[in-house]
Amino acid sequence: MKIVNLDPGMPGPGELRIRQTAIGVNFADVHYRRGTAPKHSMAKLPIPFTPGLEGVGFVDAVGDGVTQFAIGDRIAYASASLTIGAYAEVRLFPADRCFILPGDIKDVDAAALLYRAIxxxxxxxxxxxxxxxxxxxxxxxxxxxxxxxxxxxxxxxxxxxxxxxxxxxxxxxxxxxxxxxxxxxxxxxxxxxxxxxxxxxxxxxxxxxxxxxxxxxxxxxxxxxxxxxxxxxxxxxxxxxxxxxxxxxxxxxxxxGGTYNEDVAEYQARAADVVQAIQAGVFALGNHLVYPLDEVVHAHDDLENRRTVGSLVLVP
Ligand SMILES: NC(=O)c1ccc[n+]([C@@H]2O[C@H](COP(=O)([O-])OP(=O)(O)OC[C@H]3O[C@@H](n4cnc5c(N)ncnc54)[C@H](OP(=O)(O)O)[C@@H]3O)[C@@H](O)[C@H]2O)c1
Structure with missing residues (x-):
């Protein structure tokens, strides 16, 4: 993996542009990178591609037809395999798979928990x-x-x-x-x-x-x-x-996840249940492994070599 400059452009219809503050690292990202993703559920992606399944950040542009979010909203998402690309400072993402993050949940905690907890x-x-x-x-x-x-x-x-x-x-x-x-x-x-x-x-x-x-x-x-x-x-x-x-x-x-979170309403209900569990104190917070985004290679190396406990988060 290497960091490159790429302008995501303006959001298309139904999309948001998100300025990200925290990004979750999941074992599935390792599978995608190595090309060892299970053949039935995860496509082997043509290289180059941007990995990453979840993120937290602020809406900084809104595409046509998006009514539920406005510029400045603090949102989170845990994507399906068709919308990977979270390892970025700024990205485009379908609005219907985002949700408002309550103010009492910190960015890093959300990025550490959401995809896995869903x-x-x-x-x-x-x-x-x-x-x-x-x-x-x-x-x-x-x-x-x-x-x-x-x-x-x-x-x-x-x-x-x-x-x-x-x-x-x-x-x-x-x-x-x-x-x-x-x-x-x-x-x-x-x-x-x-x-x-x-x-x-x-x-x-x-x-x-x-x-x-x-x-x-x-x-x-x-x-x-x-x-x-x-x-x-x-x-x-x-x-x-x-x-x-x-x-x-x-x-x-x-x-x-591809099956269970394909339907947007089912996915949003799972996400709401997870947010409620976080707010109810089910999970210990603040005990995650945090890496700067440009140390992503280090983060993958730790994860795939079994040196980690808990979740890993990248901070742009
Ligand atoms: N089906 C889905 O939609 C879905 C969604 C999310 C995650 N997952 C899967 O759930 C699992 C856990 O994901 P995670 O992101 O939370 O990862 P993780 O559990 O933080 O990391 C993987 C763990 O697996 C164990 N492990 C056993 N054999 C291993 C090996 N040969 N190489 C590396 N690790 C090995 C290690 O723990 P020990 O050292 O203690 O054995 C390691 O810490 C992964 O298999 C992931 O693909 C599936």
Whole structure:
């Protein structure tokens, strides 16, 4: 990646021009950059392109037909894959996918949370509606999604068993609300999960890690429990034979932001739910990794080499 000068021009019909103050960095940006995005949901983009799925900033020009926003409004967005391009000081973006950011939510907190929390909203409210008393197995529990999901599930009254790759991530997983943090490089996470649950297994596994953990995780889920796959930081899961699900009668589903956030009304409802959760104090704020925009290469290097906990934010 390198920084270049590019004039985005004036917004077209239905668009805003946004002067950005904070930009979220997501693992999906790494997939796009490396060209390892899952073939069914994310297009391999022709190079050069501008990565980035979420941002916060001020409206500085309004396109024809936009009535809900005015110049100077402070707004945020978490985009779908067709509208990537957030790594910029100024950009154009569809107005119907933006929303006003309440004044009590800081720019950096919003950029750190929104895309991931909108994803988590779909996962814990729709893929598997988490409720008090549930026991959850969550991989990469100290990561960006992991931090948000564990805090939200803990808030809902679930018991979260988190996995992390090193001892130095344990404290963050526990601070996120995990009742147990398993260092899966040192300990068999399936055996430990079964031990914690008295042999029963968890109600649901949320997996954003993919091939390295997917198949063994099925053995840690209770009879008639659910596996929600939502990512593949370690690589795409191989095709699965339904027989793998038969023994315990498991349910398997795959979350995709492209699907769950395609409909604007559904996306806006998820965003509103997330804003409410932020305002209700569900998430710890101010504990994100912040990089200047021109250190974006450094930010990606840290994220893909597993040196980060929580979310990463670029500041122009
Ligand atoms: N489906 C969707 O629409 C959607 C939306 C948002 C995010 N996602 C997915 O959710 C996952 C988490 O996203 P995030 O942005 O919050 O990232 P993240 O969790 O902050 O970073 C990825 C984490 O995955 C773990 N990991 C395991 N194997 C890895 C490997 N080989 N290389 C790198 N990391 C590895 C690492 O944690 P440990 O070191 O503790 O193992 C790492 O910190 C990603 O797979 C992402 O693509 C999917």
């Amino acid at each position: 994803t988590v909203q779909g996962i814990i409210r729709q893929c598997y509606p988490v409720k008090a008393g549930d026991t959850i197995l969550l991989h990469a529990a100290a990561g960006g999604i992991g931090s948000i999901l564990s805090q939200w599930a803990h808030h809902l009254g679930a018991t979260v068993i988190g996995t992390v790759s090193s001892q130095d991530k344990v404290a963050r997983a526990i601070a996120n609300g995990c009742a147990h943090a398993i260092v899966h490089t040192e300990e068999d996470f399936v055996a430990r999960t079964l031990k914690i649950t008295g042999g029963r297994g968890v109600d649901v596994c949320f997996d954003g890690v993919g091939i390295a953990v997917f198949l063994p995780s099925l053995k840690a889920i209770r009879r008639y429990g659910t596996m929600v796959s939502f990512g593949q930081a370690s690589g795409l899961v191989d095709p699965i034979d339904p027989i793998e699900l038969q023994h315990e009668g498991l349910y398997l589903t795959k979350f995709s």
